[in-house]
Amino acid sequence: MKSAFTRNRPLATAVTALVGLPLLLAGCGASSGSAGSENVTEISVMDYYNNEPDKSFIGDALNSCAAEAGVTLKRETVPGKSLISKVLQQSSSKTLPDVLMLDNPDLQQIAATGALAPLSDFKVSTEDFAPGVLSAGTYKDKVYGLAPTVNTIALFYNKDILAKAGVTPPATWDELEAAAAKLTEGDQYGLAFNANPTYEGTWQFLPLMWSNGGDEKNINTPETTQALQLWTDLVKDGSVSSSALNWTQADVNDQFLAGKAAMMVNGPWQIPALSKQPSLQYGVVKIPVREAGQTAVAPLGGEVWTVPQTGNKARQAKAAEIVSCLNSDKNQMSMAKARNTIPSKTSLAETFAKENPKLATFTELVKTARARTGQLGDGWPAQATKIYTAIQAALTGSASPGDALKQAQGQ
C-alpha cells in the first residue's frame, strides 16, 4: 500500500509539471483579440498620470470624450518611469493600447519604430497649434501626436525677499548674477536650479543655451559656452548651492518653499505646492537672456496623445476621435486651468493668460517655445546626455565650460 503510493507520486508530479508547462507558456502569449469588427464599443488608453489630482482631471476629459465618441474607456495609468519600457514591451507583443500618451521628447523615438499612426490618416486637425507643439509631435514631416496642454520653465522669485533686499527681478544675465549674489546670505542662496546628471539637468539649461543662439546639434560653440559659463559662475560664486548638481526640480522647489533660495528655475506644475503656503508671495518672469533684446526661448514640455498602429482601422479611427476631442478648444482650456498648464493652441493664449494671470509668463513663453526633439529627433537622448555631462564637468570644476562642452561633443 505504502510502496504503491510512493511509486505513484513521482509520476503525478511529473505529469503535473508537464501539464502545467504549456499553460504557463500560453499565459505568456499575447491575446489581443481584436478581430477587426466595425462596431467599436471599447477603447483602451494608457498614460502616466497615475497621481491625483492629474489622474482625475485627465480621466474626466477622457471620459467625456469617450462618451462623445460613443465608446467606453479602459484606462491604464502607469508610473512615468516605466511608461517607455511598457510601450516597448507592448509594441513587441502587439498589444499597444488604442490611445497612447507619451512625454513629448519620446514621441519621435516611438514614431521612428513605426508603432504610431500619422494623425493625418484620420483627418485630425493640426491647425492653430503653437509651432513648438507641432514640431514636438512631428516625425519626418508627419504629425503623430498632439498635446492639449503644454508647459515650460521660467524664473520664480520670492517677492518678499527681493523687496527686502531692494532687488528687482532680473532680465539679463548680468542682472541675474548681481541679484543672485545680493540675495545670498546666511542660509539663503540667491538662486536654485537643477543641474543633475539626467535629462532634467539638460532641460533646465536649455533656455540659456537657446536664448543665446546656442544649438543642440553642436554644443561646442561660443554661444553655448557663454551659457555654461553663467551656470558655472553662479555656483562658483556661491550664489547657487553646489547641491544643484544632485537636485531634482522637486528639490529645487523645496528649497524655494523653505525660503532657502530667493529665486528658482521651475515650471508651472509646482504652482499647487506653492499655493499651499499662502505666506509665500511669488512672481514669475522669463529666464533672463544674456543681453537685453535677445528673445527668451524656452523648452517645451508636456505630453502628447497618439494613435498606435494596432492594425484595426475602425478602432484607430475611434481613437483618433478621442485624441481630436482632447485637443478641442473647450478641453484645452479646462485641462490647462485645472492642471496649471498652457493650452497649446495660440488662439487660446490671450484669453487664457487673462483668466489665469499666474500663468501669463508661461503662456507668453509657450508661443515661441522650442521642442527638444525638433532638430535631432530620435538622436536627442544621446545629445541630451552630452549636454548634462558637460554641465556636470563644468560645475564640478573638472573642466572649464569650453573644454567640458568640447569633450562632451567629441564623445
Next chain:
Amino acid sequence: MSLAADLSPSKAQSRQHGPAVDQAPLVPRRRNRHRKERLFQWLFLVPAVVYMALFFGYPVVKNVIMSFQDYTTATFFTGEAPWVGVQNYVTVLSSSLFSTSLLNTALFTIGSILGQFVIGLALAIFFQRKFPLNGILRSLLLLPWLLPLIVSSAVWRWILDKDSGALNRFLGDLNIIETGVPWLTSTSLALIAVVGVNIWIGIPFNLTILYGGLQEIPDELYEAGSLDGATGWKAFRYITWPMLKPVVSVVLVLGVVYTLKVLDIILGLTNGGPANSTQTIATQSYALSFQEFKFGEGAALGNVLVIISLVFAVLYLRASRRAVDE
C-alpha cells in the same frame, strides 16, 4: 550546480526503492522497469531544466545575442535587429567613460566589501558575548536589510545633503566642520559617500552570516586553547579565524558579486554624478539601455559585468566546495 543537486536525491531514492519494491522480478520486466526508472529520472529533471532554461538560459543567451546587434527601440516593433558583430563591444570598451566606470566599480566594490566585512565581523564577535538586550540589538542591526533600497538611498540623500543634511548639521554642531561638506556633489567625496551608504546596507548580511559561522565553532576549542594560553587576540588568530575561513570566503565572494551589480543605491544617491564620479559599469549599462535606448551597447556592457562576476562566481563555487570538504 542545482541540476546536480536536484538529480542526486531522486537518483538515490529510486535506486533504493527499485529492488525493494520488486519482489519477484522477471528479466524482461526488470529491463522494462529499468527503462521506466530512467524515464522518471528524466521527468524529475524536467521542471529544473525548464526553469533554468526559461529564467536563466534564455535571458543570458538573449543578452549575448543582443550585444552583437544594433538593437534599438524600433526592434521591439519590427523585430529587426541588424547584426553588427563586435561593434557594440568596441564602442563601449573604447568609450572614455569605460575606464572611469571600471575604476569606480573596482573602488566601490573593494571599499564596500572591506568596510562591510570588517564592521560585520567586529559586530559578530561582539554579539558572541552574552549581555542583556543582545538579541534585540542584533535584530535592530538587520533594519538596513529590511528597508527597500530606494527608501534607504532617498533617506541617505537627505542626510548627506550639503546645506541642510543631518550629517553636516551634526558635524557643524560639534565644531568639526565650518561649512557644509558636499558629500554627494564633490567629485572627490561622492564615491566615498556612496561606498559608506553601501557599507551600511551590507553590514547586516555580513553580520548574520559571520555570526552564524562563529556559533558553529565549538566552545571546547576555546576551553582547550585557553589552557594553553590562547586567549583574546591569540584565540581569534589561532582558533576563530581558521575555523571561520570557509564562511569568510563565501561571504566575501558573494559580497563581491552582489556589490559589482549595485544599481539602485547609486541611482538613488547621485545618478552616477557628479561628473561621472560615481558612474559604475552597472549604472553605465543601465543608462545606455534605458535612457539612451542603445540596447545593444547596454547589453554589451552588461555582459562585461557578467564576465567579471563570473570570475568571482567560479571562485565562490570552489570556495564552497572546499568548505564542504572541510
